[in-house]
Amino acid sequence: MSAQSGGPARRRSAVATREAIAEAARALFTADGFEAVGIRAIAARAGVDAALVIRYFGSKERLFLDVMTVDLPVATVMEGPLENLGRALVEHVLDLSSSTSGALAVTSLSALFHASDREPVRRTLRETVERAFAVPLTGRLRGDDAELRAHLVAAQIGGLLTSLHVVRDPVLTEAPRPTLISWYGPAIQHLIDGRFDPDAQVRP
Amino acid sequence: MSAQSGGPARRRSAVATREAIAEAARALFTADGFEAVGIRAIAARAGVDAALVIRYFGSKERLFLDVMTVDLPVATVMEGPLENLGRALVEHVLDLSSSTSGALAVTSLSALFHASDREPVRRTLRETVERAFAVPLTGRLRGDDAELRAHLVAAQIGGLLTSLHVVRDPVLTEAPRPTLISWYGPAIQHLIDGRFDPDAQVRP
DNA sequence: ACAGTATGTCATCACTGTTGACATAGCGAT
DNA sequence: ATCGCTATGTCAACAGTGATGACATACTGT
Numbered sequence: 001m002s003a004q005s006g007g008p009a010r011r012r013s014a015v016a017t018r019e020a021i022a023e024a025a026r027a028l029f030t031a032d033g034f035e036a037v038g039i040r041a042i043a044a045r046a047g048v049d050a051a052l053v054i055r056y057f058g059s060k061e062r063l064f065l066d067v068m069t070v071d072l073p074v075a076t077v078m079e080g081p082l083e084n085l086g087r088a089l090v091e092h093v094l095d096l097s098s099s100t101s102g103a104l105a106v107t108s109l110s111a112l113f114h115a116s117d118r119e120p121v122r123r124t125l126r127e128t129v130e131r132a133f134a135v136p137l138t139g140r141l142r143g144d145d146a147e148l149r150a151h152l153v154a155a156q157i158g159g160l161l162t163s164l165h166v167v168r169d170p171v172l173t174e175a176p177r178p179t180l181i182s183w184y185g186p187a188i189q190h191l192i193d194g195r196f197d198p199d200a201q202v203r204p
Numbered sequence: 205m206s207a208q209s210g211g212p213a214r215r216r217s218a219v220a221t222r223e224a225i226a227e228a229a230r231a232l233f234t235a236d237g238f239e240a241v242g243i244r245a246i247a248a249r250a251g252v253d254a255a256l257v258i259r260y261f262g263s264k265e266r267l268f269l270d271v272m273t274v275d276l277p278v279a280t281v282m283e284g285p286l287e288n289l290g291r292a293l294v295e296h297v298l299d300l301s302s303s304t305s306g307a308l309a310v311t312s313l314s315a316l317f318h319a320s321d322r323e324p325v326r327r328t329l330r331e332t333v334e335r336a337f338a339v340p341l342t343g344r345l346r347g348d349d350a351e352l353r354a355h356l357v358a359a360q361i362g363g364l365l366t367s368l369h370v371v372r373d374p375v376l377t378e379a380p381r382p383t384l385i386s387w388y389g390p391a392i393q394h395l396i397d398g399r400f401d402p403d404a405q406v407r408p
Numbered sequence: 409a410c411a412g413t414a415t416g417t418c419a420t421c422a423c424t425g426t427t428g429a430c431a432t433a434g435c436g437a438t
Numbered sequence: 439a440t441c442g443c444t445a446t447g448t449c450a451a452c453a454g455t456g457a458t459g460a461c462a463t464a465c466t467g468t
Contacts, residue, residue, distance in 0.1 A: 159363020
């Protein structure tokens with residue numbers, strides 16, 4: 001017991017421990033969010049000392065960013081027929097919670113959202129919007145302002161997602177699925193179709 | 205120096221101190237958000253010991269909730285003519301940042317969003333939605349599902365607000381104001397008018 | 409067998425929200 | 439005027455946080 005006891009230090013490869021830490025962090029962050037999870041909890045779950053977490057990832061924030069990349073599984077929907085995309089998107093968003101990958105995407109997105117007072121987190125969110133909506137949609141839209149409209153569709157979907165899963169508005173979470181689709185779908189479709197509103201006054 | 209020096213303890217009335225703390229907390233929370241602001245910083249700004257902050261408000265979270273009530277100044281817009289409400293709402297949202305009360309509402313709302321992993325904060329957000337959108341709008345809407353549509357309008361506005369001020373999507377923040385209004389306004393108007401989409405298949 | 413490096417732990421720091429013991433001011437009653 | 443009581447406030451401390459640097463051990467190549 002005279003030795004300062006650096007511990008038994010059974011080694012695994014550096015990449016293996018790194019991945020163990022990442023895995024633990026992913027699980028805890030998506031479950032409880034950025035602030036609620038401590039590096040000691042992550043370290044414990046990875047079977048490692050807390051200092052090592054910092055050594056491998058620099059800081060808790062960088063670990064969060066490294067680990068929390070969201071893949072909204074909307075790619076196949078976005079490739080569907082344009083004339084029904086609004087409804088299809090809403091249907092898909094409503095179904096997210098019932099698929100495992102979708103539910104994970106939703107919780108990850110919520111975690112990112114709650115941590116988005118940090119600029120790097122905002123960057124990740126913007127990249128998600130870009131990847132999931134702007135890239136697949138912009139090229140397909142007919143008419144003016146395709147890119148802007150794609151981003152506005154993302155804003156609408158984002159509004160629906162946050163109302164459902166962040167704010168948890170009971171009027172939305174408990175609304176009948178078909179009703180919700182029939183109302184919100186066409187509102188989105190409006191931006192996809194690119195019809196001008198007859199009441200619109202100025203179109204520069 | 206023998207006395208343990210509880211300090212000179214210049215008194216003010218309890219309500220005055222309470223208000224001083226609340227004021228300091230409001231300012232710091234709206235500026236920097238819930239997590240970034242410490243009790244000691246609030247106490248210092250109020251000219252008081254940190255322990256007193258807890259004594260008066262119970263906890264940092266309860267202080268946050270007591271102090272951060274958002275008043276989206278949309279009442280007058282919501283009373284305007286229904287046939288142009290979509291555009292008017294978008295215009296108003298885009299103008300928020302340039303009025304002092306609007307900018308404060310936006311920053312407060314952002315702070316609430318970032319802290320909305322706590323249920324009481326979600327409650328506050330839901331009350332804001334109810335007060336700002338559901339109450340003034342539901343009664344005015346013609347057609348089916350008035351309440352649901354009002355909440356969906358809130359979701360759309362929320363999506364726009366978060367895209368602009370939380371995610372800070374540059375495609376939106378740098379888009380020409382009239383273009384943005386002309387696209388997003390009609391999309392909202394769709395829910396206000398309550399027109400059925402010709403492609404809609406099911407209307408229960 | 410030895411040196412060097414890769415891997416890991418420990419003690420510690422400044423900071424956080426929160427608590428309980430303590431101190432003083434101000435006021436009403438005598 | 440002086441006591442006592444309560445309202446108001448401060449202080450020291452605690453367990454927790456993220457982060458840092460010194461240290462220890464295992465492994466690898468020679």
